Amino acid sequence: MNIDLTVVWAFIIAFGIFAYVVMDGFDLGIGILFPTFEAGPERDKAMNSIAPVWDGNETWLVLGGGGLFAAFPLAYAIILPATYPLIIAMLLGLVFRGVAFEYRWRDEGHRRWWDAAFTGGSLVAAMAQGMTLGALLQGIEVVDRSYAGSWFDWLTPYTLLTGIGTVAGYALLGSTWLVWKLDGEGQAHARSLAKKAAWATLILMGAVSLYNVVLNAQYTERWLTAPEIYFVAPVPILTAVVAIALLRALGVERHSKPFWLSIALFFMGMAGLGATMWPYVVPPGVTIWDAAAPESSQIFMLIGVGITMPLIIAYTGWAYWVFRGKVGEEGYH
Template sequence: MDLTVIWAFIIAFAVFAYVVMDGFDLGIGILFPTFAAGRERDRAMNSIAPVWDGNETWLVLGGGGLFAAFPLAYAVILPATYPLIIAMLLGLVFRGVAFEYRWRDPAHQKFWDMAFTGGSFVAALAQGMTLGALLQGIEVEGRAYAGSWWDWLTPYTLLTGLGTVAGYALLGSTWLIWKLDGEEQAHARKLAIRWGAATIVLMGAVSLYNISLNADYAARWLTAPEIYWVAPVPILTGIVAISMLRAILKERNSKPFWLGIALFFLGMSGLGVTIWPYAVPEALTIWDAAAPERSQIFMLVGVALTLPLIIGYTAWAYWVFRGKVADEGYH
């Protein structure tokens, strides 16, 4: 049993859970200016009111787990992306404060609505650009970051950032299809078509850019025998993307949201194939960056106890607040 591989999958699971769960409520923030002021915005926000803060549990688990299980990777990635991490955290703060204050300070509701949108957009863009900065490579010398303050800012990271914004908007719109009805649901369907198409185009653009970005990335996707193992990922991605758009057009209720999650899963699977087994591509493998074995065992016991609890209370919260959103809600 390779503890390092187990921890790599635990961190990947936490990141995926965060991207999906916090992704759709960040997506609603990104879409917020397109909603009519008043009832439509209130219902959109009420759809995430019971779950939005709990969704961020997974960010803590992912970041804390990276620090504990792969401390060298954490020590390299964080200095390389400090401006992006700071921007993301400030965006999440603004999003959270705006969520509370727009109800309690109606005289300045327009300002808080802008803060909600701005915080959501900045957080989503920063997360996507952080992923791009990791994929394009981080300069490492002597087990430490050796690049400059602005190495993360490239056309590629801007592309991955925009792709993340589009993907979150897609998740947000499909979530609203599921949770709303009437005119608001019809509006969400129109948004889902637009952002679904944008997400698919940007996923394709990032995938093509990856192949030209690094010869090793290209070899994993385009040479035999590797291509036979990885070919199902783009094929399934295409099938899921078409199925999702059809489900939106056929006015399905929850199906577009679940297919959107499947699209993200396949996208993240593709990224995993691209960089495996590196924690920092071309610089540090997961074994290079891993904590000592005793530390991994000690932490694994804690995760084995707490992870089922997190999954349990998260599932319970979603179950309790299942169904369509009523006019009454968070105030």
Template sequence: MSVDLTVIWAFIIAFGILAYVVMDGFDLGIGILFPQFQPGEGRNRAMNSIAPFWDGNETWLVLGGGGLFAAFPLAYAIILPATYPLIIAMLLGLVFRGVAFEYRWRDEKHRPFWDMAFMGGSLVAAMSQGMVLGALLQGITVVDRAYAGSWFDWFTPYTLLTGVGTVAGYALLGACWLIWRLDGDVQQKARGLAKKSALATAALMGAVSLYNVALRPEYAERWLTAPEVYWLAPVPIATGLVAILLWRAIGRGESSPFWYALGLFLLGMAGLGATIWPNVVPPDVTIWDAAAPHRSQVFMLVGVAITMPLIVGYTAWAYWVFRGKVGKEGYH
């Protein structure tokens, strides 16, 4: 039986994107929520809870983007020109956030400015990522295997909705992370923020799902007609159950709210993947249309087989070493 390397690469890229969304999502979420915490102990403990992880989390962004370029070069060549303003905004947001993260400790005189920069960079990066997703889902104009749209095709009510939904989801991840890693008054503050973020995330996930059905006829056909609907129905059902469990866990759990929030993201990604499959650039470019030559896929797969276990291993080790709660003195 032959192995379809194109499908394997599609799942590798999907895994890299999911890993980035999960791991960088919670520290972007903490940046989004940063102004809600009191200057001093509250903000310092929130930032210290992600200090050992935040830059390593962005490794997965490199894997996702680099993997897309290597395994699906046609998709890379179409998606980037279609979303250049968003990609530029995201990268600037991530750079500004990183600078603010370091300088707020070294430049106490201007710490309020760097706190706002940390929040602003996180917000811009999260909003841009959500709008890139929306721009992809709504479809990209392709003529002769090249992007044929305008500079602002990505800017629509739908992309604004997906952008705001991503911001709410990241805020939920950040609040749940702080519930797990902090205690005392800051943890109680995070519980309140998690409840608000959970309500916003659930509402926006529902709104995006309904919008998807009306967005393109092939999406409606996939989700509303037999036999596909029977295979896909467990996704929204499981999403509703996880949302209920998350709401109950926020009030009394420690680590469980974070894991339920991750479950929501996993189910959301599964639903979006099922919506566009097998296209990598809706509505017409499939993963096979965009794939690199077979020999290139084999060569790159060897590299991924070596490097990905190393990335997973050192990431797991870092989370294990800094697994405790962050005390008032700022240490794990």
């Protein structure tokens, strides 16, 4: 049986991106929601809940970006010039967030400034990631296998919508994480935030989905004509089921269930994006096969990924298992 290594690599990159989005997403979501927490113990608990895992979560960003460069070099060479301002903003946001995370504990005299940097960095990174996705989905102008657009082609009402939707989604992940990890008044506050974030996320997901249908002719054909519609129809149906289950879980005293359902909602959103874009890695004209590295390179890299990815999954799972309890004043217990 012949295995299409290009498809295998497409799924590896998609898995790495999904893992980054859901893991670093709740970190960024806590940063986005940080101003709504009371200064003092409530903010400290929120920070402590992610302290053991936040830097390890960003491993998946390296896998996603590095894997794209290695497995689909043409896509990398087109997407980055088309989104340089967004990528730079994202990286600066992540730097500010990381520095603020460390220094707020060591410089109490300026803690409010570090808290502001933590929030600002998280918000900028989340917005930039969402707008990068929007820029990719709306299409990138390519001539002779190179980016042929201008510096600000990425800035449109659609990308602003996807950016805001990503911010809301990350806030949902962050608040449901805190529902799981906190108790008492902190958990009640997180649950209240999660309900608002859930509705905002669902409304914005719906708006982006409707916008996608009319964004270009390929997407319209994929979602509104037979026989393609029969293959993609389960995605919105299952998304609705997950959304109802999430809202019900937030309405009762559940701890971890809202977080897992939030991840499921993100998974369905990614499934919808995959169904919309496939087989293009740079819509509307560059497929995964057009952008793929030579087969010999794919085989060589697959050996490395086969060794390293299980190790990453193992140590990530172990870290979450060790810190699986609730968070108190002094950290996990």
